[in-house]
Amino acid sequence: MGSPEPDITDIRRARFLPRGGYLLALLVLLGALVLVFVSWYYARERELRAAEARFEAHTAEVVDRLYQHLVYYELVARGGTALFASMERPTPQQWADYVDSMNLRARFPEIKGLGYVGYVSSNRLDDLQIEWRESGYGQLNVRPHGMRPRYAPILYLEPRTAENVDAIGLDLLDDPEDEKALQATLDTGVARLGGPSGRRDGALVMLIPIYRGADHPRTAAAREQLLQGWVYLPFDMARYVNSSLGREYDTIGLRIYDARNDGRAIFATRSEPRPESLFHYRTTMEAYGRRWRVEFDSAPEAGAAPRLKGLENMLGLGIVASLLLYGLAWTLARTEDRATVIARRMTEDFRRSEQRFRSSMEYSAIGKALLDSEGRIVEANPALGRIVGRSLESLAGEPFDSLFEDEDASLRSGEEGETDANGIYRVTRHLRREGDLPRQAQLTYAPVQGGVGQDVTGLVQVEDVTERVRAQARVQALNRTLEARVVMRTRELSQANQELEAFAYSVSHDLRAPLRSIEGFSRILIERYESQLDEGGRDYLWRVRKAALRMGELIDAILQISRLGRAELRREQVDLSRMALEVVDELRADDPGRDLAVRIMPGLAAVGDATLLRNLLGNLLGNAWKFTRGREGAVIEFGAFDVPGGETEFYVRDNGAGFAQAYVDKLFRPFQRLHSQETFSGHGIGLASVRRIVERHGGRIRAEGREGEGAVFYFTLPEAGEPGTTPAE
Known part of the structure; x- marks a missing residue:
């Protein structure tokens, strides 16, 4: 007796008790998750700082581009001051030609025009209006009306759009922002920005002073006396920003405030900061005497910091890796636990195996x-x-x-x-x-x-195994005796078949001589003595001749069956569909008056003796042709279908005279007929020949029929060998 089998309850309890391996696996999971989250957090913060730095650099670039575009406006306006330096005051036509040559609409679509603002005191305003009218420039209507010590009306503004024409005569000193800008240019001699003004739909203007024959005078009195006017360049703020930045500001929120004018917004792509923006940034911009506060909103997180998505993917991969690591550690712990249980079981199994071996040896x-x-x-x-x-x-x-x-x-x-x-x-x-x-x-x-x-x-x-060896020896001796008997019986059967074939040939040969005599003498009697015989005698002689001919045909049928048994099979691939078509063509040629339908399935083939298979199809199709004579709508079919076991069964079907199913066994016997000779001629060996051919090929044949409804013959031709081989019979 061996040691008792360990209690399965103890084994299960041992598996579910807390194990050091499982605790270690849990610690590995927690440590890995902490490491993954800490690494992800610091990587995310680092990426956010880098994205914010890129955003601030981008905002600095935006501010610089805004300022550089204003410099281009100053260069355009300086061209106008150069024109005044070359002549006392250009005529309106000269000014228009100059502006047209600059092609402002194509180069700077945001610029509304380039003009000249005159500077006159109140006592010279009438002289200016008279001079303007006498020069053919039209009526100069300074607006708004009223008495002021000085006027700064717009005299030229090209191109002459409807908006620019309406601006001619507008006194800029009437607008507080423009007045500040005009005074600043007068004091400093450099370009200044004026506006925006409600009358100009939020447009800003750049103003550059023009002095008579000298640069910027040093004293205020000299500047007041020599000031001729200002070059006037109005531009649309929204188009200015759009032209300066292109499509870049579409991805960020941009707002520009006038720091001097109570923080009034002069441009904004969005009126309020976007809550979904990741970053917000504010800076100031000093440009031509104006101080602007520029605020930026970044795109949402996906656009402002696209690399964060990759960090999220890395976080997911880290979590998956932590779980896989935990699974590996847990599997190792479980394997260790199971190994302990298996070791206990193997010890018990070894003891029991030893007991079984001892028992098998003993008993x-x-x-x-x-x-x-x-x-x-x-x-x-x-x-x-x-x-x-x-x-x-x-x-x-x-x-x-x-x-x-x-x-x-x-x-x-x-x-x-x-x-x-x-x-x-x-x-x-x-x-x-x-x-x-x-x-x-x-x-x-x-x-x-x-x-x-x-x-x-x-x-x-x-x-x-003494008795078994002796029994095998007796069986082997008996087998040798049986083999000798089989050889002897086979030799006797072969000799008997040869004797039967010789007998059939001899009988048919010996019978032909008296048949020829009977047929010959009967023919002579009819030819020579027909006139001497009455009707009964002549009928008897014709019956004798007919019986002799019938017996000759029966002798030929016996020889045909005998040859089917002696012929050697030569197997080859045979196209049965083509062969059936040839047989039907021969039948139509012999009986051209028949009107019937023949349906032959294409692609039918088998391995067998071509001559014997031709005989088989000739008999089956010939019978169908014969027994459908006189049938309206006669149909003959030749086809095949698959049967269980992977075998193909061929069939020949007709809707002719048919037969009673009770007599089906007589169909394949030699010289057995189910119809009279007068109704359907024949010798009764056709189907016997068909059965012999099918059986020689290792197949089987069966028939089904109903009287007056037709018959169908099914046969198989198993591929018992490769083409060109002859199986042992």
């Missing part, structure tokens, strides 16, 4: 012995002692080969006998038993491993 009816590396018996079971007629104590330590008469070591080495792929070696040897008849034993050697420190290399099973 087996087949002799068994364990052999050491020198072929000596280490242990034997009682059955082996009974087979060799010795006690177990005397067998221990004995060479195993000493128990047999043939002590040739080559038998044990495997040079004789049978050895399989697993090293199992089988051999039959002569057993040595003192005072007993010679006996034979079947030995089976199998390599086995003994315990640690135990010299065991193989297990041999010994079975006394």
